[in-house]
Amino acid sequence: MSQGEPPPEAPLVSDSGMRCLVCDYNVTGLRENRCPECGTEFDPDLLRRVAAGQPIPCTPWDTRVGFVGFWQTWAMSLFTPWRLADNFAPRHNVRRAVAFTAICYSLAGGTFAYCVLWIGLRTGTVDDALGLVSAVLVGAVFACWLCETLTSAALALLVKPTCAKSRYHFWRGIAHYTSGFTLLTAAWGACGFYWNTWSSGAFISLWFPAAVIFLWWVLALLKTILRRNDSGLRAVLACLVVPVLGFGAILVGYWSAIIVFMLFAGLWNW
Ligand SMILES: [Zn+2]
Incomplete structure (x- = not known):
């Protein structure tokens, strides 16, 4: 790849760092506020704050x-x-x-x-x-x-x-x-x-x-x-x-x- 050329495939949704608090599954970009791995419901706002390292x-x-x-x-x-x-x-x-x-x-x-x-x-x-x-x-x-x-x-x-x-x-x-x-x-x-x-x-x-x-x-x-x-x-x-x-x-x-x-x-x- 020559210099200055954009990457061939940019990801559709960048990783927000939001992880299920129970099983640590990456829940970035999900439509439903439920972890597909363990089924736990989550509060996206809470997960965003946790991902940003903010204390709750x-x-x-x-x-x-x-x-x-x-x-x-x-x-x-x-x-x-x-x-x-x-x-x-x-x-x-x-x-x-x-x-x-x-x-x-x-x-x-x-x-x-x-x-x-x-x-x-x-x-x-x-x-x-x-x-x-x-x-x-x-x-x-x-x-x-x-x-x-x-x-x-x-x-x-x-x-x-x-x-x-x-x-x-x-x-x-x-x-x-x-x-x-x-x-x-x-x-x-x-x-x-x-x-x-x-x-x-x-x-x-x-x-x-x-x-x-x-x-x-x-x-x-x-x-x-x-x-x-x-x-x-x-x-x-x-x-x-x-x-x-x-x-x-x-x-x-x-x-x-x-x-x-x-x-x-x-x-x-x-
Ligand atoms: Zn989970």
Whole structure:
């Protein structure tokens, strides 16, 4: 072919990048909004936005900036996780999801630090309180981050979510929106410190609420797995893996908190 000559046969319809969200079939230029491969109906506008890499709003936090959006999303992730699963977009807004996690961690850490330092000041144990706050914050943030990252990676390996563009992107997003549980954990931690300071020895009995919070987080995540999986038995396996990984991450966080506490104690000779 000589230079400047047009290609012999130009395609009639250029590839729009629109793919079926269930089976990834190329649905460019179809007359009917139904995938010929798997029979799933689709919204062409949604597929066009996904193809263009645009995030789709899927939580109240995506559309409402401020307290109301945050509160509604927090409540949704805790009390109606199936709604979070059903509404979760093929491509969510990563920045908003990360911001949600950051706010949850900051609120949880701030509440815990404020309560413990206040109790420390009132009981004259502010030095111990400072060490405890620093150690627990390092351990807790590390444990929560590890827990969310490990479970997202494991879920991405095991479970293919329905109507999603990327496995890890989807599960990481879901994990970000389970960060709301850190607020419950912080409240539990502050109560534990309160009772441990004023009536020593009561701390053991507080492991029961901690177990309830952990179990609640596991159940919320399992609900989303069972709602949005295309993996059959592998989804059941994922349901077994999630609590084990979560618990492992908590143990790692617990020990890292103890190491940080000992480091501080050694540095300032408490
Ligand atoms: Zn299809």
